Amino acid sequence: MTIHHRSSTGRSLARRLRPLGVLTTTAAVATLLAACGGSSKATTSASGPDPNATITVGSLNEPTTLDIVKGGNTGHAQVLLRNVVEGLTVLTDDGKVEPLLAKSWDVSQDGTGYTFHLQSGVTFSDGTPLKASDVVAALKREISDESTSARKKNLSIMKTIEAPDDSTVKVTLSTPSQSFLFYLTSVGAAVEKPNAGGSGTTVVGTGPYTLTSWKQGDSITLTRNDKYWGTKAKNKQVVYRFFKDATAENNALLAGQLDLVTQVTSPDALTQFENRSDFSIVEGTSTTKELFNFNDAVAPFNNPDVRHAIRQATDRKALLKAVWANRGRILGSMVPPTDPWYEDLTSIDDHNVASAKQLLAKAGHPNGLSFTVDYVPSDEINIIAQGLKSQLAQAGITITLNPVDDATWTDKVYKNHNFQATIMNHVNQRDLVWYGDPTFYWQYDNPQVQQWVKDSETAPTPDQQTALLKKVARQISEDAASDWLFLDPAIKVASTSVSGYQKNLTTDSFYVAPITKR
Amino acid sequence: MLGYLVRRVAWLLGSLFVAGSAVFFLLRVLPGDPAVTLLAVGSSPDQLAAVRHRLGTDRPLLVQYGHWFGDLLAGNLGASLFTRTPVLDQIAGRLPVTVPLALSAFVLSLLVAVPIGVFAAVRRHGALGLAVSTLAQLGIALPVFWVGIVVVWLVAVRWRVLPPGGFPRTGWQDPAAAVQSLVLPVATLTIAQGSVLVRYVRSATLDVLSQEYVRTARSLGYSLPRALLRHGPRNGAATVVQILGILLASSLLGTVVIESVFALPGLGSLLLTSVKARDLPVVQGTVFAMTATVLVVGLVVDVVQRLVDPRLRGQA
Numbered sequence: 001m002t003i004h005h006r007s008s009t010g011r012s013l014a015r016r017l018r019p020l021g022v023l024t025t026t027a028a029v030a031t032l033l034a035a036c037g038g039s040s041k042a043t044t045s046a047s048g049p050d051p052n053a054t055i056t057v058g059s060l061n062e063p064t065t066l067d068i069v070k071g072g073n074t075g076h077a078q079v080l081l082r083n084v085v086e087g088l089t090v091l092t093d094d095g096k097v098e099p100l101l102a103k104s105w106d107v108s109q110d111g112t113g114y115t116f117h118l119q120s121g122v123t124f125s126d127g128t129p130l131k132a133s134d135v136v137a138a139l140k141r142e143i144s145d146e147s148t149s150a151r152k153k154n155l156s157i158m159k160t161i162e163a164p165d166d167s168t169v170k171v172t173l174s175t176p177s178q179s180f181l182f183y184l185t186s187v188g189a190a191v192e193k194p195n196a197g198g199s200g201t202t203v204v205g206t207g208p209y210t211l212t213s214w215k216q217g218d219s220i221t222l223t224r225n226d227k228y229w230g231t232k233a234k235n236k237q238v239v240y241r242f243f244k245d246a247t248a249e250n251n252a253l254l255a256g257q258l259d260l261v262t263q264v265t266s267p268d269a270l271t272q273f274e275n276r277s278d279f280s281i282v283e284g285t286s287t288t289k290e291l292f293n294f295n296d297a298v299a300p301f302n303n304p305d306v307r308h309a310i311r312q313a314t315d316r317k318a319l320l321k322a323v324w325a326n327r328g329r330i331l332g333s334m335v336p337p338t339d340p341w342y343e344d345l346t347s348i349d350d351h352n353v354a355s356a357k358q359l360l361a362k363a364g365h366p367n368g369l370s371f372t373v374d375y376v377p378s379d380e381i382n383i384i385a386q387g388l389k390s391q392l393a394q395a396g397i398t399i400t401l402n403p404v405d406d407a408t409w410t411d412k413v414y415k416n417h418n419f420q421a422t423i424m425n426h427v428n429q430r431d432l433v434w435y436g437d438p439t440f441y442w443q444y445d446n447p448q449v450q451q452w453v454k455d456s457e458t459a460p461t462p463d464q465q466t467a468l469l470k471k472v473a474r475q476i477s478e479d480a481a482s483d484w485l486f487l488d489p490a491i492k493v494a495s496t497s498v499s500g501y502q503k504n505l506t507t508d509s510f511y512v513a514p515i516t517k518r
Numbered sequence: 519m520l521g522y523l524v525r526r527v528a529w530l531l532g533s534l535f536v537a538g539s540a541v542f543f544l545l546r547v548l549p550g551d552p553a554v555t556l557l558a559v560g561s562s563p564d565q566l567a568a569v570r571h572r573l574g575t576d577r578p579l580l581v582q583y584g585h586w587f588g589d590l591l592a593g594n595l596g597a598s599l600f601t602r603t604p605v606l607d608q609i610a611g612r613l614p615v616t617v618p619l620a621l622s623a624f625v626l627s628l629l630v631a632v633p634i635g636v637f638a639a640v641r642r643h644g645a646l647g648l649a650v651s652t653l654a655q656l657g658i659a660l661p662v663f664w665v666g667i668v669v670v671w672l673v674a675v676r677w678r679v680l681p682p683g684g685f686p687r688t689g690w691q692d693p694a695a696a697v698q699s700l701v702l703p704v705a706t707l708t709i710a711q712g713s714v715l716v717r718y719v720r721s722a723t724l725d726v727l728s729q730e731y732v733r734t735a736r737s738l739g740y741s742l743p744r745a746l747l748r749h750g751p752r753n754g755a756a757t758v759v760q761i762l763g764i765l766l767a768s769s770l771l772g773t774v775v776i777e778s779v780f781a782l783p784g785l786g787s788l789l790l791t792s793v794k795a796r797d798l799p800v801v802q803g804t805v806f807a808m809t810a811t812v813l814v815v816g817l818v819v820d821v822v823q824r825l826v827d828p829r830l831r832g833q834a
Contacts, residue, residue, distance in 0.1 A: 065601050200602060243781050
């Protein structure tokens with residue numbers, strides 16, 4: 001899942017759990033920052049960028065629908081968010097929430113009243129001016145019965161949504177929420193032209209591109225919106241081509257059919273592109289966390305000593321080396337460095353086989369332990385699974401590997417909690433808060449943590465929110481709630497003729513407007 | 519013959535019914551709830567229940583089956599759970615890729631494999647004949663996706679002669695590009711199917727070679743090729759027609775793997791995508807359409823066999 005799951009052959013990590021949307025998000029990202037421009041190593045040639053270029057992007061993540069309030073198993077955010085539809089706020093590549101359709105906002109003293117002042121001069125791509133009532137309709141639809149959006153539950157705290165005039169939107173929350181502006185950056189809360197979408201196959205928004213075609217099973221074409229209210233796209237057209245197979249995608253890039261791929265999901269694939277002057281390999285940071293999770297509610301994992309023993313038996317550095325040749329970074333808790341509450345906690349439960357054995361003996365398993373690990377196979381997860389198996393064996397722990405398909409995983413592990421341990425990647429930003437939900441699939445239940453998570457949401461200032469969530473991150477690590485392995489690197493491979501793409505993989509969208517091609 | 523046809527068609531409809539029902543129930547035995555796939559992480563049980571209700575997956579299995587079957591009789595395969603696009607439209611949209619792919623691979627396999635198979639039989643003791651047989655055996659043993667990957671790497675990535683996959687976005691409006699994009703997939707499928715066919719044709723020819731009528735013809739002064747040409751086809755035809763049926767069916771099914779390796783938007787990739795997303799109506803519709811095609815091909819094969827081989831006509 002990535003809890004981003006979706007799709008694909010199970011090969012791509014990022015896709016895992018995507019369906020579940022929230023947790024994951026993969027994809028890519030981008031921001032307008034000038035920095036973006038710097039991500040490519042392309043040498044400048046005599047010819048400048050072509051303002052009418054077509055950029056072809058390879059992706060393993062074809063949307064199942066273009067209806068933006070549908071959640072779960074869909075890759076629509078990657079294609080649509082920021083490119084075709086825009087929200088009141090936007091999440092940038094480095095994890096910050098910034099204004100977009102709302103140029104500013106006021107928050108009431110008690111933190112429950114938000115007044116958004118809309119950008120002026122915004123039109124939908126068909127030329128109709130954006131009115132505050134369109135924003136109201138979009139936000140109401142996001143929390144309506146027809147919505148299955150990932151953030152519907154979070155955004156259902158919107159008690160009233162009104163448009164006192166054409167350029168102002170007033171929202172009253174049922175409770176203060178530090179994350180509200182962040183939730184508004186999600187694709188479901190983006191603003192689309194009411195009733196313009198037809199059965200999930202098209203959408204009209206205010207973004208720098210118009211969706212011109214979706215050829216299901218093959219591609220989506222975006223064309224520059226010349227009436228765009230902000231900085232216009234630096235290319236004329238972007239074609240997302242969808243692949244089911246990462247090898248086919250890499251071949252298309254090698255053969256010159258693609259300009260870039262959104263994410264390299266198989267470490268082995270990189271060797272084909274290394275040391276070649278016509279390709280750039282760009283490494284950024286992601287929010288995709290590889291987790292070895294226990295069912296904390298069942299024996300033997302309901303004993304924290306067992307969980308600590310497993311963590312100490314795990315050599316995260318060796319795993320990272322095996323999978324990504326030391327790209328990426330090891331984790332000590334559920335927080336990627338782009339979340340505001342990141343702290344380096346990797347010293348907790350550091351690799352120590354002798355101590356792991358002692359802990360196991362103390363927990364009543366002097367002769368070791370055996371259990372089954374369910375996982376959805378992919379190039380990456382297969383390596384992790386084999387690595388864990390041999391590492392844990394050194395501490396006397398025998399694991400049985402049980403590969404299953406996406407849908408089975410979702411049913412068995414995620415929904416029915418019918419598992420002992422599992423390997424899964426969680427893609428989303430700011431998903432530490434799942435440890436405050438004792439019904440989430442790993443069933444970690446610490447009332448103190450739940451209280452902190454709850455308090456962080458209603459905290460009066462972002463600093464207080466951050467302080468509380470730092471405590472949560474540390475506490476779950478001290479409780480060994482899960483065995484957090486490492487953060488995936490965000491690796492893009494691109495032809496050297498294109499530049500300006502985002503290098504990180506920290507938002508749900510893959511923002512393509514700044515990409516240029518010579 | 520008419521009575522036979524009626525019986526045969528009735529049998530076909532019966533098989534379709536059994537196959538369709540099997541697909542329906544098997545899909546529902548599979549783990550994986552489409553409502554869960556549709557919803558996001560952390561959705562409430564209420565949301566789940568609401569989505570199941572909307573999808574109709576909360577109704578008793580037999581009721582769902584009744585609805586599905588009733589719609590089927592009316593020619594309605596339902597609509598995608600995700601985009602609400604009618605399944606028939608989705609299937610129709612994929613045919614311009616899959617039909618040319620499967621048919622070209624079928625025809626090409628025939629053109630290549632029949633002469634080679636006959637040659638391998640006639641020269642079964644010669645070095646070349648042995649080499650051909652061995653190569654065919656190898657072609658059968660190699661997984662088709664592996665052959666595809668190697669072909670792509672060599673022809674598209676190293677030599678850059680043909681595209682490594684994909685289909686023009688404008689489809690057949692650009693016939694040259696469409697044909698180009700099908701060359702490698704067809705070649706790959708032909709290697710796989712052709713190898714099987716070579717073996718069949720070789721053993722069918724060996725059969726014919728050992729028949730008394732061939733010996734008789736030769737004793738009458740016919741050369742071996744003439745004897746074969748004159749008596750072989752008609753005698754071996756029934757077997758060959760049967761093999762062709764199997765081959766056509768396997769060409770169609772082979773597209774599932776091929777379309778994934780070559781990133782082609784055909785029926786096979788529609789099937790893969792919808793299985794992963796548990797888009798049940800699409801899976802059912804696609805599998806049903808493929809099954810129906812295979813069964814109809816089987817029917818045609820049986821009828822043609824009876825037409826070419828009078829010996830079969832006595833049997834019911």
